[in-house]
Amino acid sequence: MTDFLQNTLDGAALGASYALLALGFTLIFGILRRANLSYGPAIMFGAYVATWVSLNFHVGLFVLALAMLAGTLLAGAYVERLCFAPHAKGSAVAAMVASFALWMQFEELATWALPRHLYAFPALYEGSPLSLGPLLLRPEAILMLGSAVLICAAVWGLLYRTRFGTAVRAVIDDPRAAEVSGIHVGAVMARVFALASAIGGLTGFLIVSSQGQVTPMLGMWSTLKGLLAMMLGGLGSLPGAIAGGLLLGLVEAHSQWYLGPQVRDFLAYLLLFVLLALRPPWMNTRSAY
Amino acid sequence: MLKVRDVVTAYGKIEALKGVSLDVAQGSITCLLGPNGAGKTTLMMTIAGLLKPGKGSIRFQDAEIAGARPHAIVARGIALVPENRLVFPSMTVLENLHAGAYQRNDPIGEDLERMFSRFPRLKERASQPAGTLSGGEQQMLAVARALMSRPRLLLMDEPSLGLAPMVVEEIFRIIGELHRDGVTIFLVEQNAHMALKVAQHFYLIEQGRISFSGNPGSLAEDEVIRRAYLGTARV
Numbered sequence: 001m002t003d004f005l006q007n008t009l010d011g012a013a014l015g016a017s018y019a020l021l022a023l024g025f026t027l028i029f030g031i032l033r034r035a036n037l038s039y040g041p042a043i044m045f046g047a048y049v050a051t052w053v054s055l056n057f058h059v060g061l062f063v064l065a066l067a068m069l070a071g072t073l074l075a076g077a078y079v080e081r082l083c084f085a086p087h088a089k090g091s092a093v094a095a096m097v098a099s100f101a102l103w104m105q106f107e108e109l110a111t112w113a114l115p116r117h118l119y120a121f122p123a124l125y126e127g128s129p130l131s132l133g134p135l136l137l138r139p140e141a142i143l144m145l146g147s148a149v150l151i152c153a154a155v156w157g158l159l160y161r162t163r164f165g166t167a168v169r170a171v172i173d174d175p176r177a178a179e180v181s182g183i184h185v186g187a188v189m190a191r192v193f194a195l196a197s198a199i200g201g202l203t204g205f206l207i208v209s210s211q212g213q214v215t216p217m218l219g220m221w222s223t224l225k226g227l228l229a230m231m232l233g234g235l236g237s238l239p240g241a242i243a244g245g246l247l248l249g250l251v252e253a254h255s256q257w258y259l260g261p262q263v264r265d266f267l268a269y270l271l272l273f274v275l276l277a278l279r280p281p282w283m284n285t286r287s288a289y
Numbered sequence: 290m291l292k293v294r295d296v297v298t299a300y301g302k303i304e305a306l307k308g309v310s311l312d313v314a315q316g317s318i319t320c321l322l323g324p325n326g327a328g329k330t331t332l333m334m335t336i337a338g339l340l341k342p343g344k345g346s347i348r349f350q351d352a353e354i355a356g357a358r359p360h361a362i363v364a365r366g367i368a369l370v371p372e373n374r375l376v377f378p379s380m381t382v383l384e385n386l387h388a389g390a391y392q393r394n395d396p397i398g399e400d401l402e403r404m405f406s407r408f409p410r411l412k413e414r415a416s417q418p419a420g421t422l423s424g425g426e427q428q429m430l431a432v433a434r435a436l437m438s439r440p441r442l443l444l445m446d447e448p449s450l451g452l453a454p455m456v457v458e459e460i461f462r463i464i465g466e467l468h469r470d471g472v473t474i475f476l477v478e479q480n481a482h483m484a485l486k487v488a489q490h491f492y493l494i495e496q497g498r499i500s501f502s503g504n505p506g507s508l509a510e511d512e513v514i515r516r517a518y519l520g521t522a523r524v
Contacts, residue, residue: 163391170377170388177375180337182363182392182438 002134007253013141015249016148020203021226022233022241023155024196028084030172030236031192034092038079038099040222041106042197043204046072047214048110050205051119061122061209068208069201075106076197080190088189103223107216117215124209140210147206151199152242158195159238168192231272247271290315290473291336291367291442296345296355298328298335305331307497308345313442318464318474320488322481322517328497329477330372333446336475337369338362349442364392368440372447372477374431378420382411385419385430389437397437404433407463425456432463442473449480461487481517485510493517 021040028036049071050064057063083098124143129136159165170178171188179185204222208214225248233244248268256264291313298306305328313319323329334340336347338359347355354362368389377385386404390397405412408429414422419430428448435443445464449457461483468474468487478484485491485505493501493516501508501516 163387166380166384166387167391169380169384170391173377173379174375176339177371177377178388179339179359180363180369180371180375181388181434182360182368183388184358184360 003257004254006135007257008250009135009137010141011250011253012246013138013144013249014253015246016144017203017207017245018225018229018248019242019245020148020151020199021222022229022245023152023238024200024203025226025230026233026236026238026241027155027192027196027199029230030238031168031189032084032088032095033236034084034087034095035227036079036084036099037096037223038075038083038102038106039196039200039226040224041103041219042075042079043072043200043222044214044216044219045075045106045110046070046201047121047204047208047218048114050208051114051121051214054122055114055119061124064122064209065202065205068205069198072201072204073194073197076193076200077190078102080193084193085186085190088186103219107219110216110219119214121208121212121214123212124206138210140206144206144210147202148242151202152238155195155199155238164188164191228268228272232275290350291475292346292348293332293336294346294348296332296335296347297343298331298340299343304343305497306335306342309494309497309499311492311499311502313473313475314490315473316468316471317489318468318476318487320476320478320484320491321494322478322484322491322513323494324517325479327494329494330446332494333369333372333444333477336362336444337367339369360392363438363440366439366441367444368435368438368442369444370428370431370435370446370448372450374424374427376419376422376427376430376434379418381416382419382422382430383415385434386411386437389434392438400437400439404436407466408433425452425459428452428456428460429463432460436467436472440472442475443467445474445476447477447479449478449483457483479517481514482510485513 025036025039028039046068050068053059053067054064079099079102083095083102087095125139129138131137159168167178167183167188170181170183171185175185208218229245229248230241231244232247233240233242251268251271252264255267294310296306296309297304309328309332321329321332331340335342338357338361341356345355346353349365349367352365354365377388380388386401390400410426411429411433414426419427422430432448448460452460457480464474464476465487476484476488488505490504491502492499493513
């Protein structure tokens with residue numbers, strides 16, 4: 001029973017990071033109707049910027065977080081300008097393939113600048129975990145869960161309680177009608193993209209600082225987990241992205257404990273396969289968010 | 290107020306507008322009639338900035354607007370009620386109206402009240418998603434949304450399309466009211482009979498060219514209607 005609760009707790013924290021990655025994917029997918037494969041690699045680029053800063057300067061975690069945020073925003077803007085702004089009304093496949101090309105660029109750039117396979121990243125918390133009865137609570141896990149709740153609430157408030165949010169939802173509903181209502185559709189898309197990049201940068205910072213290491217695989221890992229969680233929750237739905245992320249985290253944590261690490265990923269993809277094959281109603285959301 | 294001169298708009302190599310010129314006078318209701326595929330919607334979308342003209346000039350209050358982006362054209366005081374209404378289906382009626390006022394920085398409460406008193410059905414359904422409204426209600430919403438930007442010129446693309454006769458009457462009653470309130474209206478219609486009742490001036494467009502212009506009464510109504518529906522070329 002204790003194992004089960006502990007795994008559920010760990011899975012929820014892991015799932016919170018997946019949910020945030022899926023949230024970023026969903027914001028971009030919802031408004032552009034295009035998958036951005038470079039979302040994870042842009043986060044990896046940000047992590048490498050922060051790693052480079054931490055290797056060359058003696059700065060605190062807060063500065064590293066800002067460096068990572070700035071790096072991810074920069075990489076995200078590069079992706080948006082090169083892959084998505086030119087294809088906003090054109091081919092979705094062209095945009096996706098272009099974003100794959102930039103993925104390769106980011107990986108090459110990162111391994112050229114910092115060629116070792118693995119770099120240490122300063123940890124958020126050095127002490128031992130807190131205990132709650134028989135359960136162990138890692139402070140990074142609490143921070144991840146808390147950040148996920150705060151970020152989701154902030155995104156919800158932005159979308160449903162501000163004028164900018166009205167514009168975003170108008171563009172999602174009908175880009176042409178949004179244009180004739182006086183909304184600058186291209187500018188709204190660019191700002192949503194930047195918002196997704198900022199969420200990615202913050203999430204990535206929490207992930208690498210709790211893992212204590214950075215590798216070039218972070219890009220592919222983030223894209224895979226984010227896409228998987230987004231698809232589990234039904235494409236383009238914000239509550240779906242959060243649910244999909246948590247589900248993925250819980251399935252991984254439990255299957256790793258009971259069945260072993262090889263079965264873990266297999267089970268996650270099997271779950272996606274079953275959901276795509278059965279197509280329960282929530283997988284067919286047409287309107288986003 | 291609006292001067293369109295020799296506008297050519299093409300989809301790829303196919304010219305939908307082959308040099309259109311017309312004027313909309315301030316304070317008037319001007320109507321554009323013509324058969325399907327004549328270029329009526331293309332002209333509306335070109336004026337609203339959704340399509341870029343290849344040639345020609347569009348002047349609004351003496352400023353050139355041809356090729357400007359749609360949001361810039363809304364900022365100048367032109368609002369389009371698009372064909373098929375295009376309300377935001379997943380957003381509530383109230384949110385649709387807020388979206389229409391997106392560019393405004395002044396308080397909009399008074400205008401919301403005005404819309405709700407002009408369109409009482411919208412008030413009843415203010416918190417309902419626009420996608421659940423009937424066709425007529427969606428048309429009212431599309432008009433109200435366009436008015437929320439406080440336009441000086443209202444472009445209406447086939448506002449009666451697919452609506453029941455009673456609802457069409459209602460729409461045209463509202464067009465008359467808006468006109469009395471001082472809004473200049475440029476109207477595209479298939480329903481020539483209704484349009485000629487409210488318009489002060491009309492144009493006939495056939496195969497991408499203006500083929501006739503005049504005041505209602507200058508051409509026998511049945512002749513206008515015959516050409517508006519069928520076009521001269523095919524008669």
